[in-house]
Structure formats: C-alpha cells, structure tokens
Amino acid sequence: MQKPPVNSLNLDLLVALRDTLVKLEKEKCKGMILTSESPSVFSAGLDIMEMYRPDHNRARKFWTTLQDTWIKLYSSPYPTVAAINGHSPAGGCLLALSCEYRVMVGPKFTIGLNETQLGIVAPFWFQDCMRNAIGERQAELALTLGKMFSVDEALKVGLIDEIAKDKADAISKAEDFLDEQSGLPALARSTVKVAFREATLNRLLKNREADTKMFLDFISMPKVQQALEMYMQTLKKK
Ligand SMILES: CCCCC/C=C\C/C=C\CC/C=C/CC(=O)SCCNC(=O)CCNC(=O)[C@H](O)C(C)(C)COP(=O)(O)OP(=O)(O)OC[C@H]1O[C@@H](n2cnc3c(N)ncnc32)[C@H](O)[C@@H]1OP(=O)(O)O
Numbered sequence: 001m002q003k004p005p006v007n008s009l010n011l012d013l014l015v016a017l018r019d020t021l022v023k024l025e026k027e028k029c030k031g032m033i034l035t036s037e038s039p040s041v042f043s044a045g046l047d048i049m050e051m052y053r054p055d056h057n058r059a060r061k062f063w064t065t066l067q068d069t070w071i072k073l074y075s076s077p078y079p080t081v082a083a084i085n086g087h088s089p090a091g092g093c094l095l096a097l098s099c100e101y102r103v104m105v106g107p108k109f110t111i112g113l114n115e116t117q118l119g120i121v122a123p124f125w126f127q128d129c130m131r132n133a134i135g136e137r138q139a140e141l142a143l144t145l146g147k148m149f150s151v152d153e154a155l156k157v158g159l160i161d162e163i164a165k166d167k168a169d170a171i172s173k174a175e176d177f178l179d180e181q182s183g184l185p186a187l188a189r190s191t192v193k194v195a196f197r198e199a200t201l202n203r204l205l206k207n208r209e210a211d212t213k214m215f216l217d218f219i220s221m222p223k224v225q226q227a228l229e230m231y232m233q234t235l236k237k238k
Contacts, residue, residue: 002037006044009091011058013047014065021072031178032076033171034099035083040109042082045090048235051219052228063215066091067208070125073098075201077190079181081174084160085167089114089148090122097129100193102160103173106151111159116146119227121218123211125204132200134158 001007001017009017024032036042050062073080073095082096084104088111096102096111104111113130115122122130122143131139134157141147142157154160164170181189194201204211218224 001034001043004038006041007036007038007092008044008047008049009066009095010047010050011062011065014062014069018065018069018072021069021076024078025072025076029078030182031079031081033081033083033174033178034073034095035167035171035174036085038086039167041086041092042084042088042109042111043092043095044087045092045094048228048232052232053225054219056216059216059219060212063212064208067204067211070094070098071201071204074129074197075194077186077193079178079189081177083164083167083170083174084109084111085170087111090118091126094126094129096160097133101174101177103162103164103170103177104151104154104160105166105170106163109151110148111151111154112146112148113143114146114148116144118146118231120224123215125200125211128200128203130159132197 001013003010003013007013046066050059054062079101080099081101081103082099084096084102086105087109088096088104090113093111093113096104113122113126115126127139127143130142133139134142138157142149149157149159151160151163155163162173164173219228
C-alpha cells in the first residue's frame with residue numbers, strides 16, 4: 001500500500017486493492033505479501049472522511065467495495081501474509097487479520113480493533129476475524145475495550161504470528177512462510193483454507209445488504225457524526 005501519509009482506506013485505495021486481488025487470482029498467483037510503503041503506518045484503517053458527512057451513494061459504494069475487498073482477500077486460494085511494518089488500527093488490523101499469517105515489526109507499533117474507543121462499532125465480520133485469530137474470550141475483551149495491542153502483547157495473544165526487527169526481516173519471514181506453502185498441492189491447500197473460512201465468509205455473503213444498510217444508518221446518526229468530527233479534530237490538532 002502506498003497512499004501517503006497513512007494508507008487510510010478511502011474508496012480509491014479500496015478499488016485498487018480489490019482490483020489487484022481479482023487480478024492476482026485470475027493470474028494464478030502463488031502467494032502475496034501485503035505491506036506498506038510508509039515507515040511507520042501499515043494502514044490507519046478506514047478513511048474517516050468517507051464516513052464524515054457522506055454523500056449517500058458514495059458511502060454505499062465505499063462500503064460495498066470494502067466488503068468486496070475483504071471477501072476477495074479472506075477467500076483467496078493463494079497464501080497471503082501481512083508484513084505489518086507500522087501501526088495497524090481498525091480497518092488496517094482487518095486487512096492483517098484477513099491474511100493467513102502475520103509478521104509484525106517490533107517493538108514500537110500497535111495493532112487492534114479500536115472502534116469502540118472512537119464511539120463506533122466494529123462490524124460483525126471484523127469481530128469474527130478477531131475471534132478466529134485470538135479466540136472468543138480474548139476477542140470479547142479486546143473488542144469491548146477497543147484495545148490496541150503492543151507487538152509483544154499481540155504475539156502473546158496470537159494476534160500476530162512472528163515479530164520482525166525491521167521491514168526487510170518481516171519480508172524475509174513472510175517469504176519463508178510462502179516458501180513452505182509453495183511445496184504443497186495447491187488445490188488441497190486452498191480447499192482446506194476455504195473450509196476453515198467458509199462460515200465467516202458466508203455470514204457476510206448472506207447478510208451483505210443488511211450490513212450495508214446498518215453501516216449507512218449508523219453513519220447517518222447525529223451522535224456518530226459528532227464523534228467522527230471530534231475524532232478528526234483530535235487527529236488534526238495532533
Ligand atoms: C448499533 C449498531 C451498530 C452496527 C454497526 C454497523 C456498522 C458499523 C459502522 C461503522 C463502522 C466503521 C468501521 C470503521 C473502522 C475503521 O477503520 S475507523 C478508522 C480508525 N482509524 C484510526 O483510529 C486511526 C487514526 N489514526 C491514527 O491513530 C494515527 O494517524 C496513526 C495511524 C497512528 C499514524 O500516526 P502519525 O502520527 O504517523 O500520523 P498522524 O496522526 O499525524 O496522521 C497524518 C494525517 O493523516 C490523517 N489521518 C490519520 N488517520 C486517518 C484516517 N483513518 N482517516 C483519515 N485521515 C486520517 C490525520 O488526520 C493527519 O492529517 P493531517 O493533519 O491533515 O496531515
């Protein structure tokens with residue numbers, strides 16, 4: 001990802017990500033490493049400006065493109081690794097959680113689904129991804145608190161799989177994971193992957209329109225708009 005300054009996921013970046021994932025699958029990609037060009041941010045999550053005083057049609061397109069991107073990434077037949085070389089809050093954490101393996105550069109960055117802290121709610125499929133990675137108990141704690149994990153905490157709870165000392169080390173560890181996968185029969189590998197992920201995927205696939213409506217209704221609430229405005233101001237003042 002290369003959208004300065006913080007790889008916030010706006011409609012344009014989501015379209016680019018989705019189209020890349022479609023292309024990789026078509027071209028029978030053997031494996032993908034998702035990382036960031038920024039030295040300190042993997043992705044700042046959803047672009048707040050897409051949710052603040054939105055145009056209804058654009059907001060709908062934004063959300064359905066996010067759903068498409070997640071479905072493609074989460075169900076990709078080829079192996080996927082997130083080389084998390086910077087902070088990874090909210091939607092950034094979702095991208096990392098949707099890969100099969102996570103290597104994060106330590107020690108100073110943070111990762112987590114922090115939505116509760118912002119007065120918004122992580123959608124059920126964000127929550128499912130966290131639950132699948134760290135288990136029911138830890139996911140409930142993390143999501144109710146909107147906890148941002150340090151790299152050490154993330155490893156301990158199973159949110160990431162390995163710590164790297166810098167980006168090059170993270171890429172090298174990610175390549176080791178892909179090398180290991182490349183020795184396996186591809187169809188057997190992807191069938192097992194999709195079987196593990198099917199229930200989570202189907203939950204969104206069967207409820208896409210309801211999920212979209214919930215998002216649109218949620219961001220139309222004056223209280224949510226107020227919370228987003230205050231949050232944007234805090235970020236800008238900083
Ligand atoms: C009741 C029923 C409910 C049902 C629920 C149904 C639906 C749910 C509805 C909605 C859910 C929506 C889900 C949202 C998930 C998200 O992803 S929300 C986004 C959360 N992201 C964050 O909280 C991260 C915020 N950013 C940061 O913490 C920091 O920027 C950083 C990533 C740690 C980097 O810090 P750094 O110091 O390097 O940079 P700056 O903070 O100075 O930022 C630079 C620049 O970028 C702007 N910016 C940062 N983050 C965002 C963002 N997410 N979107 C837009 N813009 C962002 C920041 O304002 C600075 O701008 P500048 O001052 O103009 O340079």
